[in-house]
Amino acid sequence: MATAQKISKNTPPRVTLPGTKFHRVRKTIQSICVTIFILLPLFDVMRVDLVRQRFYFFGAELWISEFSIIFLTMMFLWILIAAMAMIYGRFYCGYLCPQMIFSEAANAIEKGIARVVNRKLTDISPRARRSLTLGVLFVILLPASVFFSFVFVSFFIPPADLFHRLLSFDIRTAGGLVGASVTLLTFLDFAFLRQRFCTAICPYGYLQNMLADRHTLQVFFQDDSGKCIHCDKCVRACPMGIDIRKSSHQLECTHCAECIDACSGVLGRMGRQTLIHYAWGDAGRNEAAERRWYRRIGFRDGKRIAVLVLLTLYATGLAIVINMRQPVMVRIMPNRITLYTKGPDGLIHNTFRLVASNRGKTDARVTLSLADLPAAQIVGVQDGITLKPGDALQREFDVTAADTAVAPGVNHLRILVHVDPGQKDQSLAETFIAPMESAAPAVKQN
Numbered sequence: 001m002a003t004a005q006k007i008s009k010n011t012p013p014r015v016t017l018p019g020t021k022f023h024r025v026r027k028t029i030q031s032i033c034v035t036i037f038i039l040l041p042l043f044d045v046m047r048v049d050l051v052r053q054r055f056y057f058f059g060a061e062l063w064i065s066e067f068s069i070i071f072l073t074m075m076f077l078w079i080l081i082a083a084m085a086m087i088y089g090r091f092y093c094g095y096l097c098p099q100m101i102f103s104e105a106a107n108a109i110e111k112g113i114a115r116v117v118n119r120k121l122t123d124i125s126p127r128a129r130r131s132l133t134l135g136v137l138f139v140i141l142l143p144a145s146v147f148f149s150f151v152f153v154s155f156f157i158p159p160a161d162l163f164h165r166l167l168s169f170d171i172r173t174a175g176g177l178v179g180a181s182v183t184l185l186t187f188l189d190f191a192f193l194r195q196r197f198c199t200a201i202c203p204y205g206y207l208q209n210m211l212a213d214r215h216t217l218q219v220f221f222q223d224d225s226g227k228c229i230h231c232d233k234c235v236r237a238c239p240m241g242i243d244i245r246k247s248s249h250q251l252e253c254t255h256c257a258e259c260i261d262a263c264s265g266v267l268g269r270m271g272r273q274t275l276i277h278y279a280w281g282d283a284g285r286n287e288a289a290e291r292r293w294y295r296r297i298g299f300r301d302g303k304r305i306a307v308l309v310l311l312t313l314y315a316t317g318l319a320i321v322i323n324m325r326q327p328v329m330v331r332i333m334p335n336r337i338t339l340y341t342k343g344p345d346g347l348i349h350n351t352f353r354l355v356a357s358n359r360g361k362t363d364a365r366v367t368l369s370l371a372d373l374p375a376a377q378i379v380g381v382q383d384g385i386t387l388k389p390g391d392a393l394q395r396e397f398d399v400t401a402a403d404t405a406v407a408p409g410v411n412h413l414r415i416l417v418h419v420d421p422g423q424k425d426q427s428l429a430e431t432f433i434a435p436m437e438s439a440a441p442a443v444k445q446n
């Protein structure tokens with residue numbers, strides 16, 4: 001039976017639940033993450049589409065011209081990741097990071113192959129067995145690298161387009177070259193680099209350590225009463241090859257909790273509790289505060305609650321902005337280089353430019369009409385224009401009126417923009433310029 005461990009005054013609040021198998025929890029979360037990683041670009045849930053210059057984000061198709069929304073969305077994701085690092089430490093590395101997931105998978109595959117080869121081929125040299133293990137591993141890693149590179153590049157190039165390039169072994173165009181390079185790098189990463197990437201290259205690991213403070217979740221070794229049996233199982237279980245007993249603040253530690261499982265496994269058989277735990281930083285225990293649910297999930301000081309409020313407000317604002325954006329964008333600009341022209345029929349012409357784009361997923365019909373200047377008419381786009389999804393066009397049109405029917409000089413009018421299907425009508429205030437009564441005909445004549 002497990003005995004209750006003595007908790008000293010300085011014992012950090014523990015997060016480890018008795019009997020928790022973090023390995024199982026981690027593998028479940030990682031499987032969900034891999035599934036999401038594969039589905040996100042394939043179903044246009046998230047992609048920075050470099051070919052079409054679009055940003056797909058949870059059903060919204062943002063155009064590159066909507067840079068402000070894209071920028072705000074990217075900023076939100078960065079703040080979210082930074083906030084997560086501050087509260088939950090390197091939870092991302094241990095549970096969510098694709099690099100870690102695939103590195104661990106490559107380790108597991110290699111171990112499995114080595115086990116089979118060593119058991120079945122006892123009559124060949126260890127060196128030959130090692131070579132055979134690596135050969136089989138590389139044969140498995142090659143198609144896996146192609147597949148995961150395909151998924152990764154699909155975050156930037158539409159998958160159908162990429163698939164076509166893949167089938168035709170395209171290594172001449174920029175897209176094909178990028179795909180081939182990513183595949184090669186992925187293969188080298190899976191085959192040789194793996195977790196070394198985390199300590200040698202990844203900047204996010206360093207960033208997370210900088211964001212941590214005295215309340216951040218960490219993996220903590222504590223042995224106040226000398227119960228460690230020095231079995232070194234925690235060291236052997238560590239995928240990063242470190243000894244957590246030396247310090248909880250080692251740069252290599254990804255908070256994966258394999259050492260917690262190892263220690264609880266070995267000491268559990270002796271009826272003792274693990275000496276390694278998840279803990280909320282190095283702060284002393286506050287029994288009264290521990291009963292509050294928000295402290296138990298990591299919101300342990302005002303800074304964290306302020307970050308949560310900020311993130312909630314930011315996400316709400318962003319959702320409103322994305323939902324309020326109109327799928328069909330229409331802008332109208334007057335041509336004021338030539339103020340007006342006069343036709344042989346005596347009509348005054350003012351030229352405008354219509355700029356329209358359809359960022360939605362269905363055809364849209366744009367029609368214009370005039371208000372506040374009854375004598376004026378639209379010529380050029382009077383029948384409206386149809387925009388297919390993704391269309392963007394610019395077209396000039398005239399507003400005409402008889403000079404006898406409008407005031408000399410500036411006349412005010414509104415151009416009404418109606419978009420079908422259902423978008424709120426726009427009313428754009430414009431001016432119609434007519435010749436001054438006394439003005440010499442200094443303007444261009446048709």
Ligand code: SF4
Nearest residue numbers: 238253254256257259
């Ligand atoms: S010390 Fe423990 S938590 Fe840190 S990387 Fe090693 S096994 Fe994972």
Ligand code: SF4
Nearest residue numbers: 228229231232234263
């Ligand atoms: S697994 Fe536990 S008991 Fe064994 S060396 Fe590590 S901390 Fe000590």
